[in-house]
Amino acid sequence: AIAAEIRSAGGTIETSRAVTGIAERGREQVLATTRGDLVVRDAVACAGLWADRVAAMSGDRGTETIVPFRGDYYRLTPDARHLVRGLIYPVPDPRFPFLGVHFTRRIDGEVWAGPNAVLAFARAGYRRRDIDLRDLAAVLGSRGFLRLAARYWRTGAAEFWRDWSKKAFLRALRRYVPELGAEQITFGPSGVRAQALDRDGRLVDDFRLGGSGHVLHVRNAPSPAATASLAIGREIAERAIERFDLA
Ligand SMILES: Cc1cc2nc3c(=O)[nH]c(=O)nc-3n(C[C@H](O)[C@H](O)[C@H](O)COP(=O)(O)OP(=O)(O)OC[C@H]3O[C@@H](n4cnc5c(N)ncnc54)[C@H](O)[C@@H]3O)c2cc1C
Incomplete structure (x- = not known):
């Protein structure tokens, strides 16, 4: 339109x-x-x-430097959709611009759970295996990123772990929907956020x-x-x- x-x-x-x-x-x-x-x-x-x-x-x-953060979603299987009747959001942590995983009921009736926020190794890095050396070098070589990593390496490591472990992702989702079963989520789509990072390591x-x-x-x-x-x-x-x- x-x-x-x-x-x-x-x-x-x-x-x-x-x-x-x-x-x-x-x-x-x-x-x-x-x-x-x-x-x-x-x-x-x-x-x-x-x-x-x-x-x-x-x-x-x-x-600023743009740092790409990939966000993956899981889809709830049809038999689990009734567990989420509206939007379920966490209370934001003001230290981070990302909200944390949440549940979104979509207009087509599907329910998506996510997204996480994990450092992507390419600006167009929609899959875990996507790597662009120029993009990666720009992030790892920036002063801001080193400062950010020094401050929040635990959070970053936990995000990487949750990225690879469905069990860890499910654990995060169960904080909001404890009944959710492992067989009730299937891997869904991904997006990449463009996040500006200042030289002092602050996510803008x-x-x-x-x-x-x-x-x-x-x-x-x-x-x-x-x-x-x-x-x-x-x-x-x-x-x-x-x-x-x-x-
Ligand atoms: C997983 C995920 C979940 C999100 N959830 C939400 C949400 O719930 N609510 C919300 O409000 N926002 C959400 N966002 C953020 C939102 O998507 C972005 O803030 C928004 O898309 C930014 O809009 P934009 O037009 O600035 O950039 P974009 O939408 O990224 O558009 C930029 C465009 O510029 C084009 N481009 C780049 N370089 C060039 C070039 N050299 N020449 C020509 N074209 C170029 C690109 O191809 C692209 O089409 C989410 C993002 C992700 C990844």
């Missing part, structure tokens, strides 16, 4: 066209892409897991914008960036109007 609205307002939508460089040319921005250059007056970049790298293309190096738990004159970068967009996407989109549009002097 949003795509149709954009098109009917005269906009175009380009997919499968990665931006590989951003250069200022007079009053224009030249976006180098995998399918040729795009010349625009102003640009807003919301690049998620690649936000820091896309920002660096226009010279905005910022203070708020939105962060950057850029200059005619480029606006969304450098960190944590949850609830999906749930509240329309409101956040409106806020970013207002900032863009102001920054690009479009009013």
Whole structure:
């Protein structure tokens, strides 16, 4: 529906066209892409897991590194779905931006349990075995990560253990639904969160914008960036109007 609205307002939508460089040319921005250059007056970049790298293309190096955290879900088998009639959430731990595993009843009737939050070895690392050496080196070589690891290595180790052990994952779920049986959960889908990490080892738990004159970068967009996407989109549009002097 949003795509149709954009098109009917005269906009175009380009997919499968990665931006590989951003250069200022007079009053224009030249976006180098995998399918040729795009010349625009102003640009807003919301690049998620690649936000820091896309920002660096226009010279905005910022203070954060994006660290990918994979989140896996288990699905409840149909006979266990009655155990979860609504959403079951933990009380958040303010030290971490991730909520911890919880239960979500979906509109199609399925119930998902998760996600965990385990360091992914690739920004597009949706499976445990996915490794990208450049991504991994960027994380392990960052001062912020070393500080984070020194502070929370126990939490990180527990997440890795829970990632590999269904029993450990189930134990975490049973804190909320004690009746849940091991045969009532099956491995489900995974996602990767883009989490900005500051040099002092702090996980940035708020939105962060950057850029200059005619480029606006969304450098960190944590949850609830999906749930509240329309409101956040409106806020970013207002900032863009102001920054690009479009009013
Ligand atoms: C497992 C999991 C559970 C979550 N649960 C919730 C939740 O319950 N509620 C909630 O609100 N949020 C949740 N989130 C977080 C939410 O998904 C993100 O905050 C949100 O998607 C961020 O939106 P975004 O548009 O900034 O980035 P994204 O949705 O990541 O979009 C970025 C886009 O930029 C594109 N891109 C990147 N680099 C380039 C490039 N060089 N050229 C062109 N395109 C590029 C990518 O392909 C991608 O399409 C969850 C995330 C995960 C992984």
